[in-house]
Every structure is written in structure tokens, then in C-alpha cells.
Amino acid sequence: MYGLPQAGILANQLLAKRLAIHGYHPTVHTPGLWTHKTCPILFSLVVDDFGVKYVGKQHADHLFSALEEHYEAATDWEGKLYCGLTLHWDYNARTIDISMPGYVAAALHQFQHDTPRQPCHAPLQWSQPNYGTKVQLTEPVDSTNKMTQEQTKICQQLVGKFLFYARAVDATMLHALNSLSAAQTKGTQRTVATLVHLLNYCATHPDAKI
Numbered sequence: 001m002y003g004l005p006q007a008g009i010l011a012n013q014l015l016a017k018r019l020a021i022h023g024y025h026p027t028v029h030t031p032g033l034w035t036h037k038t039c040p041i042l043f044s045l046v047v048d049d050f051g052v053k054y055v056g057k058q059h060a061d062h063l064f065s066a067l068e069e070h071y072e073a074a075t076d077w078e079g080k081l082y083c084g085l086t087l088h089w090d091y092n093a094r095t096i097d098i099s100m101p102g103y104v105a106a107a108l109h110q111f112q113h114d115t116p117r118q119p120c121h122a123p124l125q126w127s128q129p130n131y132g133t134k135v136q137l138t139e140p141v142d143s144t145n146k147m148t149q150e151q152t153k154i155c156q157q158l159v160g161k162f163l164f165y166a167r168a169v170d171a172t173m174l175h176a177l178n179s180l181s182a183a184q185t186k187g188t189q190r191t192v193a194t195l196v197h198l199l200n201y202c203a204t205h206p207d208a209k210i
Contacts, residue, residue, distance in 0.1 A: 008047075022066040036063075051082050085168060097209050100169055104206040107161050111154065113199045120200035123176040125193070144189035151192055156184055158195060162202070170208035173198065 001007070016026065023037040035042040040055040041063060050067075054060045067073045079087055088097040147155065159181045166173040176198045183191045 018070055019066060022062070024063070024066070046083050049083050051079070084164075098169055099207060099209040100165055101207050103165055104202050107165075108199065108203055108206070110161070111158065111199065113196075113203060115203045116200040119204045120197065121204060123173045123198050123201045124179065125197050147187040147189065147191055152184065152187060155180055155187055155191065155195055158198075159184065162198075165208075169210050170205075172208075173201070176201075 004010075019025070019034070023039070024034055025037070027033045027035055027042075032044050032046060033042065034045060036059070039059045039062065041052065041059040042054075043050045043052040043063070045051075050063075052060055052063065054063075064073060064075060079089060081087065084100065084103075086099050086101055088099070090096070159177055162173060163177055166177055176194065180187075180191065180195060180198070183194075
């Protein structure tokens, strides 16, 4: 039923019931991680994305066959894309590069933000410390006007847009997003300046990679 709030958990329970027949079951202590009773295979499941680790292609084929009994399924044997993340595997060096190419460019287009004239290499503006004073104020007093309703909406949209990206591939943005998130309901024009500064940083470094 379209829009049924319980649809997700019902689909997951049905999947678990169907895969249990073939020996697959969720692990006890890690939500979303599944394994097999005997086969050297495990996979993480996010909605309908399976990230599979296996020893022996026949075991991966076994999982695929079990899924095809009830669902339409497709495979990506190179594992280049998972949950919106682009994965570049180097098995010789035993490394993996994780990125989200094009994500920031699309976000900048959504917010109609142009590339800044001067590069911006920090997600937050730098406040010079005043050494020698007895009391160090972490934030100067903000006496600027409150954000307009439209600016508040943009701030909320920006936090929602970049939070997943920051958690996934660019943790340097998390502190700035936290500041913006905390100021969403009581933001000022200084908050808007922080928002623009973060967008300038994103435009300067649009394709983070870890």
C-alpha cells in the first residue's frame, strides 16, 4: 500500500523470512549486516542495496539466485556504486577511495551559488584569538539582524543537503554544519555569512575523497 508507514519494516521482515530458507540471517550485534550459516559470505543491506563480501563467486551467485526467486535484481561485480557513494578499489595496494562526484556541483546549482573570485580553503571563518586576555570569548557578540523566513528555509535546506555528504566523504564540513544547524531557528545575518562562506568552500573543493 503506497505511503504505508510500516512498509519498510514489513518488506524487511519478508526479506528475512525468504532469505532464511537459503541460510541467510542478520547478525546479532550489527544492524544491517547479514551472514550465512556455512558459506564464507556476508553483506550489508541498506533499503535495497546489497554490499557483498564473499570468498568464491559461487557463493555470491547463490545469494543472487535466492534474491531472484522473488525480486528483480541486478549486479555490479566491480562494486563501483553503493548507497550513492562511488567506490574505487585498488586490491593490489589494499586501498579504497570513496567519493561522490557531481554531488556538490548539483547542490551549488540548486542554491544558485557561483564560484567565488578568491578560493576558500576553510569551511568556517577564522576568528583570531586575543592572547593575554583573562577571558577568551569563543564567539563575538552578534548584533546583526535576524534571518528572513526565506533565508531560514535556505539554511535548513543546505544543512539537509550537505549533512550526508559531510558524514560520508568530507568530515571537515561537520563543524560548520553543526553551527548552522544550531542557528536555524534563531539565525542572524552573521549566520547567512557563515552559510555563504561554507558554499564558497564547497565551490573551491567540490569533490572530496577519502
